[in-house]
Amino acid sequence: MSKPRVIVCPSPLFLKTLPVKDSIVVVIDILRATTSICVAFGSGAAEIVPLDSIEKCRTYKEKGYLIAGERDGKMIEGFDMGNSPFSFMGEHIRNAKIAMTTTNGTKCIHASRQAYQIIIGAFVNMTAVVNYLRAQGRDVILLAAGWKDKMNLEDTAFGGAVALELENEFLPTEDSTRIAMTLYDAMLKDKRYFIKNATQYEQIIGLNIVEDVKYCLRRDLHEVLPIYQNRKLVDLLAKTKLVNIKR
Amino acid sequence: MSKPRVIVCPSPLFLKTLPVKDSIVVVIDILRATTSICVAFGSGAAEIVPLDSIEKCRTYKEKGYLIAGERDGKMIEGFDMGNSPFSFMGEHIRNAKIAMTTTNGTKCIHASRQAYQIIIGAFVNMTAVVNYLRAQGRDVILLAAGWKDKMNLEDTAFGGAVALELENEFLPTEDSTRIAMTLYDAMLKDKRYFIKNATQYEQIIGLNIVEDVKYCLRRDLHEVLPIYQNRKLVDLLAKTKLVNIKR
Numbered sequence: 001m002s003k004p005r006v007i008v009c010p011s012p013l014f015l016k017t018l019p020v021k022d023s024i025v026v027v028i029d030i031l032r033a034t035t036s037i038c039v040a041f042g043s044g045a046a047e048i049v050p051l052d053s054i055e056k057c058r059t060y061k062e063k064g065y066l067i068a069g070e071r072d073g074k075m076i077e078g079f080d081m082g083n084s085p086f087s088f089m090g091e092h093i094r095n096a097k098i099a100m101t102t103t104n105g106t107k108c109i110h111a112s113r114q115a116y117q118i119i120i121g122a123f124v125n126m127t128a129v130v131n132y133l134r135a136q137g138r139d140v141i142l143l144a145a146g147w148k149d150k151m152n153l154e155d156t157a158f159g160g161a162v163a164l165e166l167e168n169e170f171l172p173t174e175d176s177t178r179i180a181m182t183l184y185d186a187m188l189k190d191k192r193y194f195i196k197n198a199t200q201y202e203q204i205i206g207l208n209i210v211e212d213v214k215y216c217l218r219r220d221l222h223e224v225l226p227i228y229q230n231r232k233l234v235d236l237l238a239k240t241k242l243v244n245i246k247r
Numbered sequence: 248m249s250k251p252r253v254i255v256c257p258s259p260l261f262l263k264t265l266p267v268k269d270s271i272v273v274v275i276d277i278l279r280a281t282t283s284i285c286v287a288f289g290s291g292a293a294e295i296v297p298l299d300s301i302e303k304c305r306t307y308k309e310k311g312y313l314i315a316g317e318r319d320g321k322m323i324e325g326f327d328m329g330n331s332p333f334s335f336m337g338e339h340i341r342n343a344k345i346a347m348t349t350t351n352g353t354k355c356i357h358a359s360r361q362a363y364q365i366i367i368g369a370f371v372n373m374t375a376v377v378n379y380l381r382a383q384g385r386d387v388i389l390l391a392a393g394w395k396d397k398m399n400l401e402d403t404a405f406g407g408a409v410a411l412e413l414e415n416e417f418l419p420t421e422d423s424t425r426i427a428m429t430l431y432d433a434m435l436k437d438k439r440y441f442i443k444n445a446t447q448y449e450q451i452i453g454l455n456i457v458e459d460v461k462y463c464l465r466r467d468l469h470e471v472l473p474i475y476q477n478r479k480l481v482d483l484l485a486k487t488k489l490v491n492i493k494r
Binding site: 010011013014017148149150151152153156174175176178179182183185186193197198 | 257258260261264395396397398399400403421422423425426429430432433440444445
C-alpha cells in the first residue's frame with residue numbers, strides 16, 4: 001500500500017492547486033485563533049462557532065453564547081473575551097458555548113469545505129494532532145492561514161513541524177512541504193529565530209502580546225482535538241473521553 | 248532616507264498582495280526559462296520574445312526569428328531549439344532574434360506588467376542582477392515563477408539568495424522573504440539539499456535533464472541583464488557596452 005501524502009499549504013491561496021477533497025485539512029493560525037480554540041477546549045468549552053464578522057458574532061449573545069473577538073488588538077464593546085489564549089482559561093469556559101470572530105480562520109475553514117475532515121492545529125495541541133493523523137492514515141493538508149493571504153513564519157513552521165513528525169509514515173509532497181520542514185528545522189537550531197525574523201514582531205511588541213506569543217509557541221499544553229462538524233467546532237477527544245466514562 | 252524593500256514573492260499568486268507598481272520585479276524560473284534566456288544573451292542574442300503558446304511562437308518563424316520551446320520535455324516539430332540552456336549556445340545565437348514559449352515565465356511577466364521594471368534573474372547571472380538592484384536602490388520584488396502557481400525549491404531559493412546579498416542595503420520585508428533566505432542558507436550548508444528534497448527530482452531524472460539542472464544551479468556564468476521592454480527582452484548590459492564603445 002502506498003503511503004498517504006502530507007502537504008504543507010503555505011497560504012489559503014494555494015488550496016485550489018491541491019487535492020483537498022479526500023484529505024484531512026489541519027487549519028493553522030498559531031497567533032492566535034487556533035491556539036485560543038485549543039485553550040478553550042482545554043478549559044472544557046462545549047463548542048465554538050467560528051464566524052467572520054463582529055455582527056454575526058453579536059447575534060449569538062442572546063442565544064446564550066459567550067462571544068469572543070478583537071479588532072486591531074482591542075476588545076470589542078459588549079464582547080465577553082478578546083482573542084488572547086489567556087481569555088479562554090478559567091471556570092467561565094467550562095461547558096460554555098462560544099462564538100468567535102476569526103477572519104483568517106473562518107476563511108480557511110470555508111475554503112476547505114470540500115475536505116474529508118477539518119481539524120484545528122496549534123503548537124499547544126501538536127501531539128494530539130500528530131497522533132490523530134497517524135491513526136487515520138489518510139492524506140493530510142496542513143493549511144497555514146497566514147495573514148491576509150500572505151505566508152507567515154509561525155503557521156508555515158508549524159506545518160513543517162507536523163510534516164517532520166509524519167515523515168516516516170507519510171510521503172512529504174510538494175516543494176512547499178520541504179520548505180516548511182527546512183524552516184522548522186532552522187527554528188529548532190536557533191531558539192531566537194522567530195524573534196529575530198518575524199516581520200510582525202514590532203507589531204507584536206506594539207500590541208503588547210509578547211506573553212501571548214510565548215504561550216502560542218509552547219508545545220502540548222492541551223490534549224484536545226478540535227474538529228469542524230455542522231458549522232461548529234467540538235473537541236473530538238472530549239467526546240471520546242465521555243464515551244469511555246459511559247462504558 | 249529609509250532603505251528600499253526587498254521582498255521574495257514565492258508564487259505569482261501572491262503578487263496581488265504586494266506593492267508591484269513602483270518596484271523592480273525580477274522574474275525567476277531557474278529550471279529552465281530564465282537560465283536559458285541568460286545563456287542566449289550570453290551567446291549574443293539580439294532579442295527574445297517570450298510567448299505563452301506554441302502557435303504564437305510559430306508565427307515568428309516567418310518573421311526571421313529562431314523559435315524555441317518544448318512540451319513535456321520534447322522538442323516541438325519545426326522548432327529550432329528546445330528549452331535546454333545548451334540549446335542557446337553557439338554561433339547561430341549571435342545577433343539572433345528568438346521567440347520562446349515559456350508558460351510560467353510569460354505568465355509572470357504579464358502579472359507584473361504594472362511594475363516599474365521587469366528583469367530576468369537566474370543563478371547564472373546572479374551577480375549582474377544584484378549589482379543592478381543595488382545601483383537602482385528601488386523596492387525589489389523577487390518573483391519565483393514556481394510550477395503551475397505552486398512554490399518550488401529552486402526559484403524560492405534564488406529569491407532568498409538575492410535577498411541575502413541585499414540584506415544590508417535593503418529592508419527584507421514579508422515573512423516569505425525570511426523563509427526564502429532560510430531556505431537558501433540551508434542549501435548552502437548542505438550541498439545535496441536540492442537533490443535530496445526536490446519534489447520533481449525523479450521527473451528530472453526521467454526527462455534526462457540532470458546536466459541541465461547542474462548548469463542551472465551554477466553561479467555567474469553570464470554577465471547579462473535581460474530587461475523586458477516593448478514586449479520583448481533585451482540585454483541591458485549589451486546596450487551599455489555598446490554605448491561605452493561609441494564614446
